[in-house]
Structures are given as structure tokens and as C-alpha cells.
Amino acid sequence: MNKVVSIDAAPGSNSLAAFDVERVRRDFPILKQKVYGKSLVFLDSGASAQKPQVVIDAVRECYETYYSNVHRGAHFLSQRCTDAYEAVRADIAGFINAPSENNVVITSSVTESINLVAQTWGRKFLKAGDEVIVSEMEHHANIVPWQLLETEIGITIKVAPIDENGEFLLDSFKQLLSPKTKLVAITEVSNVLGTIVPVKEVIRLAHAAGALVLIDGAQGIVHHGVDVQDLDCDFYGFTGHKLYGPSGVGVLYGKAEVLSAMPPYQGGGDMIEKVSFSGTTFKEPPHRFEAGTPPIAQVIGLGAAIRYVSGLGMDNIAAHEQGLLAYANSRIEDLGGVRIVGQAHDKAAIISFLLDGAHPFDVAAVLDRQGVATRVGHHCAEPLMDRLGVVGTVRASFGLYNTSDDVDRLIAALGKAKDLLL
Ligand SMILES: *Cc1c(COP(=O)(O)O)cnc(C)c1O
Numbered sequence: 001m002n003k004v005v006s007i008d009a010a011p012g013s014n015s016l017a018a019f020d021v022e023r024v025r026r027d028f029p030i031l032k033q034k035v036y037g038k039s040l041v042f043l044d045s046g047a048s049a050q051k052p053q054v055v056i057d058a059v060r061e062c063y064e065t066y067y068s069n070v071h072r073g074a075h076f077l078s079q080r081c082t083d084a085y086e087a088v089r090a091d092i093a094g095f096i097n098a099p100s101e102n103n104v105v106i107t108s109s110v111t112e113s114i115n116l117v118a119q120t121w122g123r124k125f126l127k128a129g130d131e132v133i134v135s136e137m138e139h140h141a142n143i144v145p146w147q148l149l150e151t152e153i154g155i156t157i158k159v160a161p162i163d164e165n166g167e168f169l170l171d172s173f174k175q176l177l178s179p180k181t182k183l184v185a186i187t188e189v190s191n192v193l194g195t196i197v198p199v200k201e202v203i204r205l206a207h208a209a210g211a212l213v214l215i216d217g218a219q220g221i222v223h224h225g226v227d228v229q230d231l232d233c234d235f236y237g238f239t240g241h242k243l244y245g246p247s248g249v250g251v252l253y254g255k256a257e258v259l260s261a262m263p264p265y266q267g268g269g270d271m272i273e274k275v276s277f278s279g280t281t282f283k284e285p286p287h288r289f290e291a292g293t294p295p296i297a298q299v300i301g302l303g304a305a306i307r308y309v310s311g312l313g314m315d316n317i318a319a320h321e322q323g324l325l326a327y328a329n330s331r332i333e334d335l336g337g338v339r340i341v342g343q344a345h346d347k348a349a350i351i352s353f354l355l356d357g358a359h360p361f362d363v364a365a366v367l368d369r370q371g372v373a374t375r376v377g378h379h380c381a382e383p384l385m386d387r388l389g390v391v392g393t394v395r396a397s398f399g400l401y402n403t404s405d406d407v408d409r410l411i412a413a414l415g416k417a418k419d420l421l422l
Contacts, residue, residue, distance in 0.1 A: 019316040025401050027052040027308075038371030041409045046191055046219065046350055046397025047375050048241045051305070055245055058304035062297045070296055071270055071287075085296055088303030089286075095306045096236065097227040098253050105252040105259070105286040106294050110218045111141040113237030113252035114185070116289060117214055118145035120262040122183075128154030131180040133211075135160040135168060135197070136387050137190040140380045142216045146185065160186070162387070166193035166342035170201060177209040184213045188220025192379045192395065193342025194325075194350035196220075203232050212258065218242055222399075223321060223348040225314035234258050240298060244400075245305030249298035252289070259285035266291040309400070317400045321349035324398050328407045335411055337418060341393050349398035352379075355414065358421040360394045366420055367394070370413035 025031055030050050033040050042050060062084070068077035070085045089101040098104055107113045122145075126132070132146045136159055149155050158181075160173040184206040188199050199220075203213045214235040217226060221238045228236050235254050241247035254262075264271055264282050268291035273281040282288045309317060328351055332338050341352040355363045364376035377392045378385045385392060396410060 019312060019320050021320065021401065021403050024312065025403070027054070028401050029053060029056070031401060035371050035373075036369055041372040041406045041413075043396040043398065043402065043406065043410060044373045044375050045222075045242070045399030045402075046379075046395060048247065049222065049244045049399050050401065051244060051246070051301075052308050054308050055301045055304045059246060059297045059301040062300045067297065069293055081296065084303075085294070085299050088299050088306075091303050091306050092251055095226075095310060096221070096251075096253055097229050099229065099256070102284070102286055103228075103253050103256060103259070105254065105289045106299060107237075107250040107252050107289075108248055108295060109241075109250040110216060110237040110239040111250070113235075113239075113250050114142055114214065114216065115145045116252055116265045117185075117235050117237075117254075118149055120265050120289070121212075121258070122146075122149050122155075123153070124261075124263055126153055126155050126182055129156065129180065130182045131156045131158050131176075131178070133158045133160055133173070133176050133181055133184045133186070133206075135173075135186050136162045137166070137168070137193060137195060137197075137381065137384050138185075138187055139191055139216065139218065140382070141218075142185055142187060142214075143383065155182075156180075159383075162193075162195070165344055166190065166195045167344045168195060168197045168202075170198060170205075173202065174205055177205060177211070179210065181206070181209050181211040184211050185216070186213070187216040187218070188226075189223060189348045189350070190342065190381075190384075191219045191350065191397075192352050192381050192384055192393065193344065194347040194352075195342060195344040196346040196348055198346075199233070200231055207232070219348060219350070224318045228253050240302040240305065243302070243305055244309060245302035246295075246298040248295045249302050254285070256285070259289075262289075264291070265289045268292045270294075312400065320400060321398050321402075324402055324404065324407060325349040325351070327404055328396070328398075328410070331407055331411045332414075335414060335418075337422070338414060341388060341390065349402075350395065351397075352393035352395045354390065354393055355417055355421065358417065360392050362421055363414075363417050364394050366417040367410070367413045370409070370416055372410055372413045 066080045068081040070082040092104045093101040158176045206213045212234040215233045217238040240249040271291040339354045360376050375395045
């Protein structure tokens with residue numbers, strides 16, 4: 001493998017001009033911090049990303065100047081806050097190229113987005129013997145909601161396999177499709193292996209078999225742009241805190257005809273048209289699925305995050321991260337003794353690894369003392385750990401603010417781990 005000298009000058013001269021990582025880093029106050037006396041190297045964005053100043057400011061401005069409940073009050077602040085809140089729904093629609101803001105349901109997380117689909121669409125349209133296909137790489141959030149329906153309704157879960165490299169096996173997936181398949185629920189990018197699943201082809205095949213498709217976009221949307229109409233998915237879920245926005249807010253995109261056929265999720269304020277003891281009527285989507293006071297300031301913050309990443313350009317972010325991935329791979333290879341778990345051809349900038357002869361928890365602890373934050377464990381994907389025959393991995397996940405210097409620090413810390421642990 002060729003040594004890459006500096007990747008901060010990402011491939012393509014346009015992205016070089018548009019994407020100045022040192023300037024980007026200055027937008028993230030938390031990155032200035034030292035831990036254990038060393039400057040922080042944050043390689044855990046896959047668990048939750050840090051927030052740029054514009055997001056922090058947007059949340060603060062909301063609370064300081066126009067915060068109020070939405071869709072309710074007859075007063076000035078309530079109208080202003082409702083306008084700001086609903087404007088974000090339109091921003092989200094634009095960001096994922098949804099046909100309308102009415103395709104965008106605000107949830108608390110992608111976990112809730114998936115549970116919403118299971119509990120409304122699933123309970124209405126699935127019956128005993130129907131099949132839901134997931135993959136071996138799913139996060140627990142895209143396994144357990146379907147298992148709850150397995151217990152409740154008697155649906156069957158089929159699992160699309162991967163190979164040793166973490167490559168999604170399209171042919172094996174094809175063979176699982178049948179007239180019994182009602183839904184394919186699949187991640188766009190593995191949060192453990194970084195594998196980019198060929199979701200467009202998965203969606204095409206699933207539709208040809210008469211099934212709907214839900215994409216878990218928690219990791220996908222942060223590493224590359226998303227166009228739900230081009231994908232033609234029926235549902236797409238993502239979570240705000242991994243997209244440089246606040247926690248406590250998520251999104252469920254759904255096709256209009258699918259959403260309007262779905263019964264309400266939770267009952268309460270804001271989702272009704274008229275309530276009486278002789279019967280209650282519900283609003284049209286998306287409000288039908290949004291009972292109670294929503295995460296107002298978090299939605300405002302997510303709007304700021306979307307404007308921020310859009311301003312940088314998702315293509316520029318993707319190119320920058322791909323440069324980091326290539327550089328990190330080559331440096332890890334040169335170091336030796338480190339096994340990268342997940343070597344799919346198309347990968348996002350997520351590297352799971354094991355240091356031969358050392359427990360992953362010990363490795364992560366040594367990295368931490370060197371100021372390098374990673375995640376260790378099963379990454380909410382225990383079935384994947386079983387499939388790969390490992391107890392867990394150390395995961396370095398890169399975000400738009402990481403640099404080649406961060407990779408160098410990771411390699412130096414791994415060198416230290418080898419000295420101390422082997
Ligand atoms: C993080 C993650 C989730 C869960 O996200 P929450 O914000 O906890 O709901 C689901 N799927 C994938 C692929 C993830 O990476």
C-alpha cells in the first residue's frame with residue numbers, strides 16, 4: 001500500500017478549497033480540551049458526535065429569546081417558536097430530498113423511529129408467518145423491535161449474512177426474499193465494521209419481491225449525503241446526536257402513502273384533531289405520530305447542525321473522511337500486530353480492530369491515557385460479535401473534524417499499547 005503523506009489535503013482540488021479541517025476544528029469548542037494533560041483526540045463520533053458552536057448557540061438562543069411550547073399558544077413567542085420548529089422540518093426534508101416536510105416525523109432517536117414503524121405499521125400490516133429480513137450487522141435498535149413483534153404476532157426474522165470481511169452478501173440476501181417477505185429493515189452503514197451496504201440495490205430487489213424497506217441511516221447520513229427519493233426507500237431513520245446535533249431528537253422519513261395508512265403510535269396532545277369520550281380523530285401525518293410536547297430546542301439544534309454540514313458539503317465531508325480512512329488503514333498496516341475487523345470494499349470511516357494478544361478493554365484504556373478516545377465492547381451489535389467470533393473490538397470512528405494528526409496520535413498510542421500489553 002502506498003504511504004499517504006498528508007490527507008488533510010483531501011482528493012480533488014475543490015474539496016481542498018472548501019474543506020479546511022483546521023478551520024472546521026475551531027468550530028468545536030470541546031476539541032480544544034486536554035485530557036490527562038494531552039490534547040484530546042476524539043475518535044468516538046460513531047457513538048455520538050461533538051457539537052459545533054452554531055448548534056450550541058442555536059439551542060441557547062432558543063432558550064434565551066423565543067422558547068415556548070409549539071402548536072399551542074396564541075402568543076408571540078409560541079408563534080415564533082412554532083415557526084422555527086416547523087422550519088427545521090422543512091430543512092430536514094430538503095437535506096434528505098424528501099418530497100415534502102409532511103414526510104418527516106420528529107422522534108426522539110432512530111431507536112424510536114424504528115420502534116414507531118414496528119408498533120404502528122408492523123402491528124397493523126404483519127401477521128403470523130410474515131417475514132422481516134434484517135442483516136447480521138444490525139444495531140440492537142434494528143433487531144429487538146422486530147423480536148418484540150416475533151413474540152407478539154409470530155412474525156419470522158430472517159438474517160441476511162455477511163462474509164468474513166464484513167461484506168454484505170447480495171446473492172444470499174436475494175435468496176431470502178420470498179412472497180412472505182413483508183419488510184427489509186437494514187442498516188446503511190455498519191456502526192461496527194464501517195461496511196457501506198448497497199442499499200439502493202437491496203431496495204430494488206425487495207420492492208421487486210413486494211416488500212417495503214426501512215433504512216437505519218444512523219451511520220449512513222453522517223458520512224455521505226442521502227436522497228430518499230433516489231433510494232426509493234419506504235422508511236429512513238436517523239438520529240440527531242450522531243449528525244453533530246443534540247441528543248433527544250431523531251427523524252423518521254416515510255413515503256406519504258405508507259405513513260397515511262399507519263395508525264397512531266402514542267396517544268396524547270398534539271396528535272389529535274378532536275377528542276371526545278364518544279370517539280377521537282387524529283391528525284394527518286406527520287403530526288399523527290407526534291404525541292405530546294416534542295424536543296423543541298433539540299429540533300432547533302438539529303436544524304443548525306444540518307445547515308452546518310450542508311454548508312461544508314456532504315461530498316467534501318465524505319472525501320475528507322475517506323482520505324482519513326485510507327491513511328489510517330495504511331498506518332495500521334505498517335504498525336503490524338493489529339487486526340482490522342471489517343475489510344469491506346466500500347467502507348465509511350469506522351475502523352474496528354484488535355491488538356493481537358491483548359484484551360480490547362486494556363487497549364482502549366491505554367489509548368485513553370494517551371488522550372485518544374475510542375469505544376470498546378460489542379457496540380450494541382452482539383449478534384455481529386458472535387458471527388465474527390470476537391468478544392468485542394476497539395472502534396475508532398472518524399468525524400468531519402478529525403485530522404491526519406489524530407491518526408498519527410492513534411498509531412503512537414497503539415505503539416504504546418503494544419509496549420505495555422504484549
Ligand atoms: C447509534 C445507532 C443506533 C441507535 O441510535 P440512538 O440514537 O441510540 O437511537 C441505531 N443504529 C445504528 C446503526 C447506530 O449506529
